[in-house]
Amino acid sequence: MPPIRVRFKLLRLLTTLLASMAVVVASAQEYDPNGSLTFATNADPTLNPWNASAVIESNLINTILFDQLVRYDPTDLRPAPGLAESWETAADGLSWTFHLRQDATWSDGEKFTADDVVFTFNEAILVKELGANRASTFTPVDRVVKVDDYTVVFELNRPFSSLPYYLAYYSGMLPEHVLKGAENPLMVASFNKGQPVVTGPYRVGEFVSGAYVKLVPNENYWGPKPKLASITFNIIPDGNAQVAQLLAGGLDMVSITNPALLAGVSRNPDLEVVRQSQNIWYFVALNLDDERFQDARVRQALLSAIDRQAMIEAVLEGYGVEATGPIAPLLQAFYETDVAHWPYDPEGAKALLAEAGWTPGADGILQKDGQRLSIDMPTGQFGYLVPATLLVQGYWEDIGVEVKVETIEWNAFIQKAVVNRDYDAMLAWWSTPPTPDQSGYFASSAAVTGNNIPNYRNPELDALWEQGRAATTLDEQIAVYRQVQEIIAQELPYLFLWYPDMISVRNTRIGGMQDINSAANFQYSFDWYVKP
Amino acid sequence: MSDATASALLHEAEDDARKAQRGRFWRRVRRQPLGVIALIVLVLLAAAVWLGPLVYRTAPNRTDARNILKAPSAAHLLGTDELGRDVLARVLAGGRVSLSVGLLAMVVGLAIGMLAGGLAGYFRGRVEVVVMRLVDVFMAIPNFFLILVVVTAFGNHPVTVIVTVGIGFWAQMARVVHAEFVKVRGFEFVEAARALGATHPRTMLRHVMPQVAPQAIVLASLGVGWAILTEAGLSYLGLGIQPPLASWGNMLQNAQSYLWLKPELAIYPGLFIAVTVLAFNVLGNALRDVFDPRG
Numbered sequence: 001m002p003p004i005r006v007r008f009k010l011l012r013l014l015t016t017l018l019a020s021m022a023v024v025v026a027s028a029q030e031y032d033p034n035g036s037l038t039f040a041t042n043a044d045p046t047l048n049p050w051n052a053s054a055v056i057e058s059n060l061i062n063t064i065l066f067d068q069l070v071r072y073d074p075t076d077l078r079p080a081p082g083l084a085e086s087w088e089t090a091a092d093g094l095s096w097t098f099h100l101r102q103d104a105t106w107s108d109g110e111k112f113t114a115d116d117v118v119f120t121f122n123e124a125i126l127v128k129e130l131g132a133n134r135a136s137t138f139t140p141v142d143r144v145v146k147v148d149d150y151t152v153v154f155e156l157n158r159p160f161s162s163l164p165y166y167l168a169y170y171s172g173m174l175p176e177h178v179l180k181g182a183e184n185p186l187m188v189a190s191f192n193k194g195q196p197v198v199t200g201p202y203r204v205g206e207f208v209s210g211a212y213v214k215l216v217p218n219e220n221y222w223g224p225k226p227k228l229a230s231i232t233f234n235i236i237p238d239g240n241a242q243v244a245q246l247l248a249g250g251l252d253m254v255s256i257t258n259p260a261l262l263a264g265v266s267r268n269p270d271l272e273v274v275r276q277s278q279n280i281w282y283f284v285a286l287n288l289d290d291e292r293f294q295d296a297r298v299r300q301a302l303l304s305a306i307d308r309q310a311m312i313e314a315v316l317e318g319y320g321v322e323a324t325g326p327i328a329p330l331l332q333a334f335y336e337t338d339v340a341h342w343p344y345d346p347e348g349a350k351a352l353l354a355e356a357g358w359t360p361g362a363d364g365i366l367q368k369d370g371q372r373l374s375i376d377m378p379t380g381q382f383g384y385l386v387p388a389t390l391l392v393q394g395y396w397e398d399i400g401v402e403v404k405v406e407t408i409e410w411n412a413f414i415q416k417a418v419v420n421r422d423y424d425a426m427l428a429w430w431s432t433p434p435t436p437d438q439s440g441y442f443a444s445s446a447a448v449t450g451n452n453i454p455n456y457r458n459p460e461l462d463a464l465w466e467q468g469r470a471a472t473t474l475d476e477q478i479a480v481y482r483q484v485q486e487i488i489a490q491e492l493p494y495l496f497l498w499y500p501d502m503i504s505v506r507n508t509r510i511g512g513m514q515d516i517n518s519a520a521n522f523q524y525s526f527d528w529y530v531k532p
Numbered sequence: 533m534s535d536a537t538a539s540a541l542l543h544e545a546e547d548d549a550r551k552a553q554r555g556r557f558w559r560r561v562r563r564q565p566l567g568v569i570a571l572i573v574l575v576l577l578a579a580a581v582w583l584g585p586l587v588y589r590t591a592p593n594r595t596d597a598r599n600i601l602k603a604p605s606a607a608h609l610l611g612t613d614e615l616g617r618d619v620l621a622r623v624l625a626g627g628r629v630s631l632s633v634g635l636l637a638m639v640v641g642l643a644i645g646m647l648a649g650g651l652a653g654y655f656r657g658r659v660e661v662v663v664m665r666l667v668d669v670f671m672a673i674p675n676f677f678l679i680l681v682v683v684t685a686f687g688n689h690p691v692t693v694i695v696t697v698g699i700g701f702w703a704q705m706a707r708v709v710h711a712e713f714v715k716v717r718g719f720e721f722v723e724a725a726r727a728l729g730a731t732h733p734r735t736m737l738r739h740v741m742p743q744v745a746p747q748a749i750v751l752a753s754l755g756v757g758w759a760i761l762t763e764a765g766l767s768y769l770g771l772g773i774q775p776p777l778a779s780w781g782n783m784l785q786n787a788q789s790y791l792w793l794k795p796e797l798a799i800y801p802g803l804f805i806a807v808t809v810l811a812f813n814v815l816g817n818a819l820r821d822v823f824d825p826r827g
Contacts, residue, residue: 263792310597314615381770387615390776394595407774408687 035530036230037252037510040242044209044235048192049172050124050132059170061233063522064215066172067199069098069117070164072520076332077434079164082523083112083173083199093159093472100150104222106175107203112222114146119176121154124185132186137166137433159470161477162435169433170519173199201226201526210235227512227529246271246505253506255518259317265505272508275501276517277330281323282429283494284392285454290424292371299492300342301352305399307344311391312498315384319503323496325488326430326438327481330499330517333474334436334481339489349399366400374402375424380413388497389427418453427497428453434519436481439465442493456493539728546721560822567818570811577808581627590618592625593776601794613783613797614790623800626778631808633694633773634760640698641759642752645705650744652706653713654736664710670703679762683771693772697759708751712744719743746823750816757812764805780805 045058049066070087073080084098104112121144125132140160145153154163175197179185191197195204201223205216213233217226234251236242243261246254247268256262265271286293286302293299312320321329329335353366353373361367365374375396379389386407393403403425408416417423430451432438439446444462446452461484468480489496502518512527514520561568590608596616604611610619652663670678682696716722717740725739760780766772767781775782780801787797 261789261792307597314597314600386775390593390615391595391597393776394597405776407776409684412687 030532031227031511031529032532033227034229035227036232037228037528037530038232038234038250039253040236040245040251041213041233042235042237042239044193045213045233046192047194047196047204047207047213048174048186048188049170050120050134050174051186051192052131052133054133054192060518060522061213061215062172063170063200063519064202064231064525065196065198065200065204066174067104068168068171068173068523069100070168070171071523072168072434072516074514074516074520074524077330077516077520078333079168082168084167087164089161089163089472091472093161093470094156096154096156096160096163097147098152098154100152101222102150104199105220106177107198107218107220108178109220110175110177110197112173112199113149114152115149116173116176117152118144118146119180119185120174124174124179130184130186134166134170137169159472161469161471162433162437165435165437166433168519168523175199202228202231205230221526224526226526231525231528243505246507249507252510253504256503256505259319259503262317262503262505270508271505274504274506274513274515275319276504276515277321277328277499278431278502278517279328279330279434280429280431281326281328281499282320282388282427282497283323284425284427284497285423285494286425287421287423288454288456288493289421292368292373293424295356296491297352297356298358299495301349301356301399302396302401303342303492303495304345304352305349305401306392306395306495306497308497309344311388314391315388316498316500319501320498321501323498325485325496326432326441326494327436327485328499331434331436334478336482336485339486341489342492346395346399353399360400364400365402372402373400374404376404376406377425377427378406378408378413378417378423379427380408380410380417382410382413385427392425392427421448421453421455426453429500436477436484437465437468439469442488452493454493456491458487458491458493461487461491461493557822564818564822566814567822570814570818573807573811574815577627577804577811578631581624581631584624585621588620588624590621592621592778593617601790610800611794611796614786619797619800622778622783623780623804626780626783626801627804627808629690629773629777629779630760630763630781630805633690633697633763633779634756634808636694637697637701637759637763638752638755640695641701641705641755642748644698644702646709646748648702649706649709649711650713650736650740653710654717654732654740656714660710663706667703667706667710671707675700676762676765679766680769680771683766688766688771688774690773690777693763693766697762697766700762701755701759705748705751705755708747709744712747713740716740716743746819750820750823753812753816753819757809757816760805760812761809 041057041061043057045061046054047058047062047065048054049062054062068082069084070079071082072078083101083104085101087096087098089096098117100112100114100117106112121141124130125135125138126141126143128135140156140158142155142157145155147153174185178197179188179191182188193209194207198218201218201221202215203218204213206214212235215231217228236245240261242251242254243256243264245251247264262273265273286299288294308322312318312322324337324339324341327334327336357368358366358373359368361372365372367373377389377393379385389405393405396403417426430441432441440451442452442456442461443465444457444459447455447457464480464484464487468477468484471477471480504518506513509531510528511531512529514524588609594617596612599612599616600614602608602612608618608620610623613619613622648663648667652660679696679700683692686692722735722739725735730738763772763779764781764784767779768785770785772781773779783801784798787801790797
């Protein structure tokens with residue numbers, strides 16, 4: 001008998017152990033049903049994604065409120081189903097068909113249908129006079145046609161293979177049944193500044209202008225049941241104040257604009273720093289109308305002279321990755337690392353310059369045919385442009401280049417360097433849509449007046465960009481953009497510096513967030529929860 | 533002949549008066565130990581920023597991204613800043629810029645103020661009405677905002693900054709100089725000089741100016757302190773002296789982001805601004821007491 005009792009005891013011990021483990025597992029998956037989150041935004045938001053004044057202060061809030069036809073896949077940012085379940089492009093690339101979900105409803109109970117998509121495009125975005133936000137990115141779209149209640153066709157005037165990417169880029173759908181009668185559907189105050197009718201997992205509960213916007217679960221949401229009781233966005237214009245409130249526990253998550261502010265954050269065990277890659281690349285543009293820079297070897301040498309890794313440590317506190325071209329690692333499907341790299345090598349830079357005919361003159365400055373390698377480098381007061389410019393100046397002086405830095409007021413800098421192209425070298429950045437199609441920053445047609453700041457002209461590259469836009473399959477696109485990246489890394493139309501990380505700091509009590517980038521994270525806000 | 537004798541007598545009388553004044557002056561100076569200390573501090577500061585670089589030869593604008601925010605060492609006596617630049621070299625270079633801007637702006641303000649106030653007080657009449665109303669207009673506009681507007685409109689080249697800060701100072705100067713001129717021009721020795729045929733410029737410079745000078749020196753001394761503070765304020769707002777040139781004000785601005793990490797970056801330029809401005813103000817007050825005949 002005694003052995004049995006022992007066995008029984010053992011069994012009981014085992015069962016309790018198993019049970020307690022089960023409790024642990026279960027609680028790891030559960031969440032606090034009364035959990036609420038508080039975020040910050042820098043100004044009063046405008047709750048209409050297409051209103052031209054809805055920018056950085058509104059984009060993420062609108063991403064929660066207004067579902068899009070297409071979302072980012074949170075693993076690689078490829079287009080993924082949203083309000084549209086699937087899509088395909090015609091053989092000639094001149095139209096795209098989108099098949100919509102049949103179970104989606106607006107927060108007032110109305111069904112979401114093709115009419116809403118047609119309205120959002122034909123009567124808002126594509127109406128030039130309304131000046132909708134980002135309307136210029138949809139210029140290849142002529143109009144949107146309803147096939148049946150749950151099928152729409154985008155009719156194009158030229159191939160636009162990156163359309164699904166743009167539809168995932170802050171492109172929320174508007175309710176036809178609410179805004180139809182309005183003179184300007186982008187300017188309805190009761191909607192934009194009050195209680196918009198939405199398709200997202202949360203709707204507006206309360207909007208106190210200048211103070212906060214409180215979002216509550218949308219009872220009519222078609223997707224998974226939201227796990228938070230509310231999400232409040234407090235309006236706090238100052239970045240320092242946001243960090244101070246985060247440290248005090250008043251905010252759950254903050255985006256950091258100046259990495260120096262992280263010093264106070266790292267000491268707090270309740271906070272975690274999240275690094276996210278962005279579609280942003282910093283660069284030094286050399287004015288290619290100046291014949292001194294037309295030799296690619298000079299550009300390669302000037303890039304090799306810069307210790308980018310040290311700059312990333314010094315200026316970005318390490319929150320960035322050396323750039324090889326315009327396509328950031330975030331676009332995993334397209335980013336190509338197997339291209340020419342120009343690591344820090346001042347001796348190699350001098351050798352390259354000597355090969356190109358630039359040798360030290362009597363004053364120590366490099367010369368060629370009586371011309372001195374003296375560079376005017378204007379810069380403007382914004383972010384870390386001035387310190388980064390000063391570091392580049394130091395590196396170039398090390399290899400015998402004279403650099404005259406002039407710091408001017410921001411708008412004057414833009415006017416001088418970007419509008420008038422009145423510079424030899426200038427350091428700035430481009431923030432681009434999440435697509436490899438970046439022709440606007442390189443095409444010959446964008447030189448002099450467009451976004452091609454260095455005035456780079458290369459017919460071979462121009463043709464490749466067109467090929468990329470016309471490509472209909474992903475494999476075809478990947479092949480084209482690989483070639484693009486190889487040419488760009490060798491030719492260096494811009495001297496690529498780094499892809500900065502977007503840094504956000506959040507409380508460890510938050511669960512269910514997508515860390516790839518904030519746009520994608522906010523598209524899946526129904527997954528967010530507060531740990532019990 | 534009689535004119536010359538009278539003139540010689542007049543000069544003799546003035547010289548005697550000056551000798552007596554000089555004796556009183558030094559007695560009064562001895563009663564101002566704080567002022568003497570302030571003067572010594574300023575001389576030392578000037579020597580440090582202008583002669584220091586001959587001894588401490590590290591380049592103030594030399595960046596080094598691999599050695600940022602370093603603690604003091606033999607190579608960098610006060611450590612390095614956020615771009616790896618030597619803090620001591622920058623404090624000295626910044627001091628050169630800040631003191632130069634302060635002194636030159638004061639000279640600009642003094643020159644305009646003396647000329648305008650002098651002419652108005654000496655000639656009176658229509659000149660006085662026009663100049664003094666203009667002074668009133670300038671006094672009615674808050675100085676710092678006027679300077680902000682001018683710098684925003686005309687850019688922030690160091691010369692613009694100097695002239696602008698100087699202009700912010702001229703009206704006050706003009707008012708004081710005007711009042712002194714009005715007072716002194718009624719004195720008998722001025723009338724005597726005029727009667728003896730001295731020209732207007734000679735009368736103003738030789739006979740009136742020496743009487744007005746003490747007041748002007750006092751104001752100028754206070755003015756330098758004010759000009760240094762104004763330049764620091766402008767540079768702190770990013771509108772004054774622009775990088776890569778260092779000034780105490782823009783060093784403070786840079787240090788702002790690193791207050792958590794390295795507060796010394798703000799403390800050094802801040803301390804130098806405070807000590808310099810305090811020294812100029814103490815000196816100004818001491819000079820006022822020294823020159824004040826009632827003192």
